[in-house]
Amino acid sequence: MTDSMVEPPVVEVTGVTKRYGPTVALDGVDLVVAPGQTHALVGRNGAGKSTLVSILTGLQAPDAGRVTFGGRPAPRLADRDAWRQLVACVYQKSTISPALTVAENLFLNRYDRGRTGLINWSATRRRAGELLAAWSVDVDPRALAGDLSVEQRQFVEIARALSFGARFIILDEPTAQLDGAAINRLFERIRHLQKQGVTFLFISHHLQEIYEICDVVTVFRDARRIVTAPVAELPRTDLVAAMTGDAAFTERQEDLRTVDAAAPAALSVRDLTGADGVYRAVSFRIAAGEIVGLAGAAGSGRTEVAETVVGWRSAVAGQVEIVGRRPRPGSVPAALAAGAGFVPQDRHRQGFVPGMSVADNGTLSVPARLGRFGFINTGRRDAIASGLIKNLAIKTPSPRLAVSGLSGGNQQKVVMARALADDPRLLVLINPTAGVDVRSKEFLLDKVQQTAGSGAGVLIASDELDDLRVCDRVLVMFRGRVTTEFGRGWHDHELVAAMEGMDLDA
Template sequence: MASVREERPAVRASGIVKRYGPTLALDGAGLTVRPGESHALVGRNGAGKSTLVSVLTGMQRPDAGEVRFGGEPAPGWGDTAAWQRKVACVYQKSMTVPELTVAENLYLGRLPGRRAIRWRALRERARELLAAYGVEVDPAARIRELGVEQRQFVEIARALSFGARLIILDEPTARLDAAGIARLFTKLRALRAQGVAFVFISHHLQEVYELCDTVTVLRDARQVLTAPVRGLAEDELVAAMTGEKAGAARRVRTAAGGAAHPAGEPVLRTQGLALKGHFAPLDLTVRAGEVVGLAGATSSGNTVIGETLAGLRAPDGGRITVRGRPVATGSVPRALDAGIGYVPEDRHREGLIPGRSVAENATLTVADQLGPLGTVLPSRTREFARRMIASLDIKTTGPGQPVSGLSGGNQQKVVIARALAREPSVLVAVRPTNGVDVKAKEALLGVVREVADGGSGAVIVSDELDDLRVCDRVLALFHGRVVAEFGSGWRDGELVAAMEGVGSGGSLGTEDMRGKAGKAGKGGTARPAGPGGREAMEEAAGSEGTAP
């Protein structure tokens, strides 16, 4: 490998600047990856990773800076074929065509033959290509018949077939179980031995230590660290991501900057709630007046927990109670009737009907209360909407304005209005400030805090630290299990380390909490919960590679 590494860099990006209007997405960022190297690119959400990837793959032209492949200038912007011969990105969401075969996907857009395609020859050619890179997949199989891991291998083989020697992997392990991750890493190491270079993007820092040679950290659009992984302390890496000094003194996080809010009687309980392949048995208690955070990346299982609480998913086992009464699981209407309000992650896809008015969107969950005998009276709809507009300070011309005409923050307030319309006992909000500006974030989180202060409970599902600062308690999840619990005082580095599965934030230890709530350490001390590293993933996966 030494001789390979002496070659010119597979890619060298330097001084990259990219603006989107007033937003500075990249500020002089850079990245150098050598042949045969696995180079991690990490940073919190919004750090600039996606923008840098779009520049490296020729999707976006930078405002300043330079990209070179193998010492040569990057292809001309817009020359897609030339960029494909240099670099490819395997995204978390597969870019293959499910209804086509493996062979057809491998040669999509460049099928041989001018008049007729020789299908047998195409499959044989695909078989040879796959064999060259050790990919054991039937060329005649349709992509929809393959697992996530096999689809990734097909996409990698397709990229290499163009001549690309640099592959960017965007969260490649997010949907894989422990066994699948092990196989993926084995394949990547074999390809590295052939001189293929990888940029590895992951929210799981333990995987960075397991697979990568070098790591580059982006923070606030800037490149703040590039260093060999070996010898780099975990707390130093987390500190680079968060901007805190390693071992910095603890700072208390509460909504009002004071003591944590007193909690009352339980409003929500789960006992042994579990969904195979997503999260292990969870015992959770949320009390009146309390905001509880479920912190973790999407692959941690926290989003699925929120969807399960809201009735969007049916669990394999366990029970949910609201104010002591059992809730029929797997049913959105039953969850609403039981007193569970829900704010989905994607307001555009799941939260709003764009062609309808503010009033119609805000009253969707109470339409049965707006007229006699199942009718909906426009006057009652408008009056109800006016009250919600006033209470949440929604900036709109009136109840009849199309919701599509509102700003992102005000659209999100409409989604929250709909969730609060039935005066729920508990509000479950998944990444409630996603895609809104700083001022709107404060207002939205203030609404969540007011819900709890009014005698209900709230659950915030997020990996955004600003979302979690309003919480009285935060449970950190990693690969389907609660690995640490924090009280009202916590440090950014502690929480990030727990969510990333490294350090003292909870990835080490032997006690299996199974998500038990109500045991926060004083001053925000993390309580270790469950084995760390690869062992935690394997335990969460169970004997068949999925959560029990």
């Protein structure tokens, strides 16, 4: 093949630099994504990935360097239509409007209109159905987007991007809220779209996924590109070393805690049954100082049980006792008053108030310690927050910085800080390391072990195997019931098989 026949890169970034005051977010970075690839972009939080995405999608301009698409310069920032035809990003936090139907989301401000100028809804829905069918997205155009699963919303966003003509899709942590089966379906869809000429930039903290779906990987660290290599030629240890800057990856220190099974119960759950049968007759006990995992695929009931324990939802039958007290069902304040701390599943929607400061977010659960008669003593608040920032190693220039200005890993640390602010006797965490970098994950899980070492009970509801490795016991839920229990030393294939309802001995 001659050089003239070689396709230009879908996108090429050359010497791009971006500064925010004294902070260098990107330092002369290069990136080349070839047509038809799934190209991974990895790095710890704060490495510069989000800044690059904002430049690749035309949300901001670089201070230096250039970006080309198909060999042509990037459009002006104001030309949003031109950008939509080139690139789209499916973010971890969905941009689909839940109050609108699928068809309305797909063609927002692009509806079919009749001769009178009124919207022709039947034509719009028909066109939406044709678009979804063309890209093999099995979703009803008339369905409310708010009723869709996370997986379905992602497919709708991809279809919407393709409808503008874009054939370069950025997937930002697309698997953070998906279970194993949904991840497999997403990967199948990516491979299918690749064959149809769609190129992907895949951003993930789950390194195993990089080796499953990606062709090439680029590592960012400290605002710079460190390495770009074919995935098949880059050993896992070298990939992690490039991300962290370590000569070799250091595993989390061995947990030397011992658990007294006869210790008082931090949590006792008896015959808990949820509405609509999402979980049924669930019973278990967590001793003080014990870490118990609640594993299972999406729809298994694990998340709903954990949310019931902390009063996020109510059960139709059964009892919850926290340190010997029975909090009022369906009341988060009652669960916190009984001694619980809580890290919810989705930090963006449930974990923090983005416009509020680190100090305010970190102390939301301890208002009585901030002042009298409902008034906040800002000095006392900042002193408490400074202690939390130090304890959780939160990287922030000031306790008064808005949480929205932090990286994902530091945002999750703020959520954890609030959960620990009142020294809980029971810590409940749902997917506690979703969407955070390798080092933040290690730090958060170490903090969980320290919390248990202080005598608190811990419940971790997750399908992430790394989250579950710190547990003294893992209870597996399948179709609303606890089906299996594992002690320490379980094997991945055994746990995953139990989560999928498979009997390896059959």
